[in-house]
Amino acid sequence: MFTNVLKSVELNFTDLCNLQCSFCPHSFGFKGKNNNVHMTPDTARIVKEQLDEINFSGDIVISGKGEPTLNIYFEELMNIFADPNRKYSIRLISNGKNFSKYEDSVNKADVIVYDVYDTAYDPNGTSKQKVKAAKLKKSIDNKNKNRKSPYIELRIKPDYGELETKTQTKWGSNLSSRGYEDHVTKELDDTTCSIIFERLMIDWNGDYNLCCHDWFDRIVLGNIKTESILEYVEENLTLMSYRTKLVEGNRKDLTVCRNCDKLCPIDNSNYKDMMDMYNACK
Ligand SMILES: C[S@@+](CC[C@H](N)C(=O)[O-])C[C@H]1O[C@@H](n2cnc3c(N)ncnc32)[C@H](O)[C@@H]1O
């Protein structure tokens, strides 16, 4: 039942990053920023097998808490996930600094989300910056025109260096506090959260994390080596208790969620019905 509504599975390949964007926890206290940790091919194979077991046809999102191309096994991991018989799509989110180093592997993704943070490409800047941004956009448009995949989604998000306490940026993105009290930027009433139903977050070592927005407490609800994705999504009791609270709009009762200002409301009754059914069958 719950696996049917799962839209994406995000993987944290590594905590390391080669940038320090001002709006990212890497620049405001993320404790793991120097963690030299890497998802291994063995762990990746387990994830892949378990995704196949549930016939997963959504997105695997290779993103996480660092820059995925810094994983020391990056090429091997891309080979594992890019199985030609896969039912899921691969979405690689990257700052692009290693694209030329790993061109073949990067091109195994179905979609490359290319985040450009360099202010030299500011489309709202000086004419020199505008020209650079327009040239980059044109070169990406040409690549997209000339091949079926990977599709490159270019996101120019200049880092102006002063965004860490704002959610609404000059380029419009609605950033989150990433579950960190000192950086909560918006007052939210008790709200619901759809992310707890629609996304799954798997850490470098196979831990099931509560959510991609929880960078500070890094709550662990299980591990793929002791509980399969199927078992976790359908039966994990702690996950169920989070879902019950969040479907009712009670972020205030949950550590992390209480400090999270991500807007992701549940806008239909499906998840409430699912939880009512689950709780009735207990
Ligand atoms: C943490 S990064 C990891 C992937 C890669 N390093 C990159 O930046 O593309 C994943 C995504 O989170 C976004 N991001 C960074 N800080 C954020 C915040 N405070 N709230 C929401 N999204 C954020 C990034 O812009 C990026 O699109």
Ligand code: SF4
């Ligand atoms: S947004 Fe991405 S590139 Fe920027 S510091 Fe965070 S993890 Fe690194």
Ligand code: SF4
């Ligand atoms: S409320 Fe925030 S931290 Fe909690 S599950 Fe939703 S997005 Fe994640």
